[in-house]
Amino acid sequence: MFNVENKTMQITEAVAVETVVRCTEIDVNGHLNNAKFVEYLEWGREEWYESHGFGYDHLEELGVITVVVNINLNYRQPCHQGDRLRIVTSPQRRGHSSFALAQRIERSDGTVVADGVVTIVTVDPDTRRAVPLPEKFAGLFRAPD
Numbered sequence: 001m002f003n004v005e006n007k008t009m010q011i012t013e014a015v016a017v018e019t020v021v022r023c024t025e026i027d028v029n030g031h032l033n034n035a036k037f038v039e040y041l042e043w044g045r046e047e048w049y050e051s052h053g054f055g056y057d058h059l060e061e062l063g064v065i066t067v068v069v070n071i072n073l074n075y076r077q078p079c080h081q082g083d084r085l086r087i088v089t090s091p092q093r094r095g096h097s098s099f100a101l102a103q104r105i106e107r108s109d110g111t112v113v114a115d116g117v118v119t120i121v122t123v124d125p126d127t128r129r130a131v132p133l134p135e136k137f138a139g140l141f142r143a144p145d
Contacts, residue, residue, distance in 0.1 A: 014090035017047040021083045032079035037114050041103050044087035054137055062134040064122040073116035084108040094141035097122050097130040
């Protein structure tokens with residue numbers, strides 16, 4: 001943590017969660033189905049939220065829910081049954097009512113099999129309209145340039 005203009009801010013680092021590719025996740029081509037990569041990224045984001053004390057319930061207490069508005073995903077390498085994978089999530093940037101998380105999926109040897117950026121908007125749960133990031137949550141990111 002550091003102090004900027006008498007405000008204590010915490011800039012977070014990457015959070016990782018691990019999984020093993022299951023036989024039920026393999027497609028007709030014999031590798032991990034592309035849709036599973038998106039699901040793995042969701043697991044990574046949930047772990048990132050929880051590890052920083054901003055699980056769904058806490059965000060709702062702050063008056064927001066989060067909605068994914070864009071996923072930019074690069075598939076780099078195929079994955080096969082039994083591959084041990086690590087989903088790594090880190091804060092990339094924040095705006096007024098949105099933020100982006102950089103994510104990558106890598107094998108246990110560090111080979112990146114997929115990477116991307118997910119853009120998320122904070123939304124009022126009742127009106128379903130974008131609202132500013134809660135101040136405490138915004139502290140997880142570097143200030144916008």
